[in-house]
Amino acid sequence: xxxxxxxxxxxxxxxxxxxxxxxxxxxxxxxxxxxxxxxxxxxxxxxxxxxxxxxxxxxxxxxxxxxxxxxxxxxxxxxxxxxxxxxxxxxxxxxxxxxxxxxxxxxxxxxxxxxxxxxxxxxxxxxxxxxxxxxxxxxxxxxxxxxxxxxxxxxxxxxxxxxxxxxxxxxxxxxxxxxxxxxxxxxxxxxxxxxxxxxxxxxxxxxxxxxxxxxxxxxxxxxxxxxxxxxxxxxxxxxxxxxxxxxxxxxxxxxxxxxxxxxxxxxxxxxxxxxxxxxxxxxxxxxxxxxxxxxxxxxxxxxxxxxxxxxxxxxxxxxxxxxxxxxxxxxxxxxxxxxxxxxxxxxxxxxxxxxxxxxxxxxxxxxxxxxxxxxxxxxxxxxxxxxxxxxxxxxxxxxxxxxxxxxxxxxxxxxxxxxxxxxxxxxxxxxxxxxxxxxxxxxxxxxxxxxxxxxxxxxxxxxxxxxxxxxxxxxxxxxxxxxxxxxxxxxxxxxxxxxxxxxxx
Numbered sequence: 001x002x003x004x005x006x007x008x009x010x011x012x013x014x015x016x017x018x019x020x021x022x023x024x025x026x027x028x029x030x031x032x033x034x035x036x037x038x039x040x041x042x043x044x045x046x047x048x049x050x051x052x053x054x055x056x057x058x059x060x061x062x063x064x065x066x067x068x069x070x071x072x073x074x075x076x077x078x079x080x081x082x083x084x085x086x087x088x089x090x091x092x093x094x095x096x097x098x099x100x101x102x103x104x105x106x107x108x109x110x111x112x113x114x115x116x117x118x119x120x121x122x123x124x125x126x127x128x129x130x131x132x133x134x135x136x137x138x139x140x141x142x143x144x145x146x147x148x149x150x151x152x153x154x155x156x157x158x159x160x161x162x163x164x165x166x167x168x169x170x171x172x173x174x175x176x177x178x179x180x181x182x183x184x185x186x187x188x189x190x191x192x193x194x195x196x197x198x199x200x201x202x203x204x205x206x207x208x209x210x211x212x213x214x215x216x217x218x219x220x221x222x223x224x225x226x227x228x229x230x231x232x233x234x235x236x237x238x239x240x241x242x243x244x245x246x247x248x249x250x251x252x253x254x255x256x257x258x259x260x261x262x263x264x265x266x267x268x269x270x271x272x273x274x275x276x277x278x279x280x281x282x283x284x285x286x287x288x289x290x291x292x293x294x295x296x297x298x299x300x301x302x303x304x305x306x307x308x309x310x311x312x313x314x315x316x317x318x319x320x321x322x323x324x325x326x327x328x329x330x331x332x333x334x335x336x337x338x339x340x341x342x343x344x345x346x347x348x349x350x351x352x353x354x355x356x357x358x359x360x361x362x363x364x365x366x367x368x369x370x371x372x373x374x375x376x377x378x379x380x381x382x383x384x385x386x387x388x389x390x391x392x393x394x395x396x397x398x399x400x401x402x403x404x405x406x407x408x409x410x411x412x413x414x415x416x417x418x419x420x421x422x423x424x425x426x427x428x429x430x431x432x433x434x435x436x437x438x439x440x441x442x443x444x445x446x447x448x449x450x451x452x453x454x455x456x457x458x459x460x461x462x463x464x465x466x467x468x469x470x471x472x473x474x475x476x477x478x479x480x481x482x483x484x485x486x487x488x489x490x491x492x493x494x495x496x497x498x499x500x501x502x503x504x505x
Contacts, residue, residue: 018048021046021110022046023045023110024046028043031117032117034119036087036088039116042084043082045074045102047079049076052073053104055104057069059103059109061292062221063294066291067102069082082100083347083351096220097113097115098116103281172345172361172364176338177288180286184327184330186301187303189204190212192272193274197270197271206300208241209304213294214245214246214293215247216248232313236316241316247273251275283296287306291308294307304324310485335373339379346365363392378414381405381408384401385402413448416447417441417452453478457476460478463475467504467505468504473500
């Protein structure tokens, strides 16, 4: 479907005079959000053109926001559904305004405005996940203080509803498609609309390193890592690297942002307005993953590396020094892009299962994705486990499956840790086998040689669930000491506080 290499800067056919998609609702209001807790809401996409269309990507302007997009063609007048997920930042009592841009073949991209408010919440309160697409998402918090959704009523309505013929079930399929943009791919310099700051550039200079950052002035995650981006730009800009920040916001908005007191000193690099999103569609969408903030490092027209700024220093330093080989990260980048596509499929299937109450299709979807990405089999087996003991309402079979895969992945710290956290954290678990969770937590911590902060935190949670406050505090303190990321460390500090003041067991 997609040729390997670099997508042309302008891949779209001439745009029709009017948008081809209408959103229902026109603006997606996520309502009240809990800090650090993901919330998913569906939006209907209606094809208001006179022809069949296909959506090829959904690009959010902030790393806290993601969206699925329909995989099939949408007939004229027809509708499809997308799932928009916002994981609110830590700042509470804050209003959010995000956007998701849907890329349509042969038409102008169409943007959906997403609103929400991060409410003030009681210490330790978390929201239940709206879909089960990642066991690690479920494991981000301690045991929830909220209850799972109430069971659906089983009594019949007074007036029976008219019978509905269910749509024919199509086999769930998933295939590996290598992204056109990957480490080692040759690219041309992107066509950029408006250089708000810096001297316009139209081509690569041989031997020079270019770092493109995709960001948004309203992106909370971009703001969180702005200081790091500034430091990297100063450090490696002094060694000859060219940093260029790209946003899809209109030039006046970007200029107003740059005109804020002290902002120019914080931005020692070029800033470009790219409202038609040509660079974003080419580079971001070319990896099958879209998020902000994100770096693309290019030298001699060859993509060297791309990823989050917090992981960028080593690659940039080695590219600048001439010691970097993009081939060393190509396979991992391709796997990550495939995992991202798999997540889109699992999101869609999970939403359908949530509507019907039948989670059988989710198991078929997990099997399809797992078969294509065997190197991540443990991740998908762990997801199957958490569904079986929870929303799938199969706790006995689930724990039998869990014990089997615990043996299969006995040397896999990540999978073992995930299984433990699923038992301890899932708000939908029909019952919690704390003894099994303890076995898993001890194994994970042993495999990590006591050096993994998340494994230590998991063991602390297991001890707390067993009723041993002293052991819980001991391991939680170790997790705090081991964790280097300030944001994650804060989560472990909250766990530690809970272990000190809460009631164990």
